[in-house]
Amino acid sequence: MTKRRASTSPKSQTISLRTLGEYLNLSPATISLVLNNAAGVRSIPQETRERVREAARLFNYRPSFFARSLRKGQTFSVGVLVPDLCDGYATQVLEGMEDVLIEEGYFYFIASHRRRQDLLEEYPNLLLSRSVEGFIAIDTMLQHELPVPVVAVAGHRTIRGVTNVVLDQKRAAELILKHLHKLGHRRIAFMRGGSYSSDADDRWECLMQTAQELQLPLRPEWQVRPELKVIRPELGYMPTIELLSRKANQRTGTDASAENHFTALVCYNDIAAIGAIRAIRERGLRVPEDISVVGFDDIQAAAFQNPSLTTIRQPLRSMGETAARIVLKRIRAHAENQADEPEEETVPVLPELVIRESTAPPGVAAK
Numbered sequence: 001m002t003k004r005r006a007s008t009s010p011k012s013q014t015i016s017l018r019t020l021g022e023y024l025n026l027s028p029a030t031i032s033l034v035l036n037n038a039a040g041v042r043s044i045p046q047e048t049r050e051r052v053r054e055a056a057r058l059f060n061y062r063p064s065f066f067a068r069s070l071r072k073g074q075t076f077s078v079g080v081l082v083p084d085l086c087d088g089y090a091t092q093v094l095e096g097m098e099d100v101l102i103e104e105g106y107f108y109f110i111a112s113h114r115r116r117q118d119l120l121e122e123y124p125n126l127l128l129s130r131s132v133e134g135f136i137a138i139d140t141m142l143q144h145e146l147p148v149p150v151v152a153v154a155g156h157r158t159i160r161g162v163t164n165v166v167l168d169q170k171r172a173a174e175l176i177l178k179h180l181h182k183l184g185h186r187r188i189a190f191m192r193g194g195s196y197s198s199d200a201d202d203r204w205e206c207l208m209q210t211a212q213e214l215q216l217p218l219r220p221e222w223q224v225r226p227e228l229k230v231i232r233p234e235l236g237y238m239p240t241i242e243l244l245s246r247k248a249n250q251r252t253g254t255d256a257s258a259e260n261h262f263t264a265l266v267c268y269n270d271i272a273a274i275g276a277i278r279a280i281r282e283r284g285l286r287v288p289e290d291i292s293v294v295g296f297d298d299i300q301a302a303a304f305q306n307p308s309l310t311t312i313r314q315p316l317r318s319m320g321e322t323a324a325r326i327v328l329k330r331i332r333a334h335a336e337n338q339a340d341e342p343e344e345e346t347v348p349v350l351p352e353l354v355i356r357e358s359t360a361p362p363g364v365a366a367k
Helices: 017-024 028-035 039-043 046-058 065-072 088-103 117-129 169-183 200-213 234-252 270-282 300-304 316-335
Strands: 077-082 107-112 135-138 150-153 162-167 188-191 264-266 292-294 311-313 346-349 352-354
Touching: 017 028, 017 046, 028 046, 077 088, 077 117, 077 316, 088 107, 088 135, 088 300, 088 316, 107 117, 135 316, 150 316, 162 169, 162 316, 169 200, 169 264, 169 292, 169 311, 169 352, 188 200, 188 234, 234 270, 270 292, 270 300, 316 346
Parallel strands: 077 107, 077 135, 135 150, 150 162, 162 346, 188 264, 264 292
Antiparallel strands: 311 352
């Protein structure tokens, strides 16, 4: 099939679908399907799709967003709620989400609420006023239902119209504590997540339940909860200083037995673990020889710490992809006047233990 060349330079004229059709010897309808990534595009041969996109680049042609929106009665936009754009957890989820939304021709607005209650109420309304068709909430404590489809990554609340994509926290707790138990650790300290984090309560309950099943001692002096709401290493630095101060006080008190000294620390997330390692080193102790440290999430920096961090890997990018596909599926069902109720309230995700350098059997100095 031969192409009929336009009579003038491609970028010297106003380009329409008809012009592209004449150039490619294809119908405007076929070209529209390809450039709008419409539902029937997969029926068009891949070679033809590539020809259409190449010609669109050559002619600098872009489909009219407004025409598409008016024709379909949609805005092709999604609102995204995150606590902090600097958070490594959120960043990896966003990468997966973006891949899907870009591929499907959707635009997205990102709002960072900093875990402020007023912004958690205000931002969804502001995004709805911009006609977003759905929401993806990442580690965000939603308060109530919204009038559009919602998918929550690390969501644990049962809210009408919200699909939760969540890690299997019980399995994660078993992986962490069985790993430490196998190494020989019985005296384990725990750093709980702050009340602002959507995963905090579920993760803590699963850790405590698993510790009891393994008959590990759960001492109040070995438990600490960060007060800060920052996503920086300070999150784990100050609580670890507090734990080590308690440990030092015990050594100088009436009960200075080694049995009162923890040999491992389970942190709420990787950022907290990085801060914890700094605090331990400042006290002249070694990781993992004196205290083993475990993180959670497997953010990109975890493998490059010194020592590299043993942690639970959440498939964060995959979770973002899953969230985006679910919300788009629900948006399309709504646009076609189909029932828009989540097929499942919860979509579980399996964790993986990544063993690196920050855990080892209890050292001589810790006994």
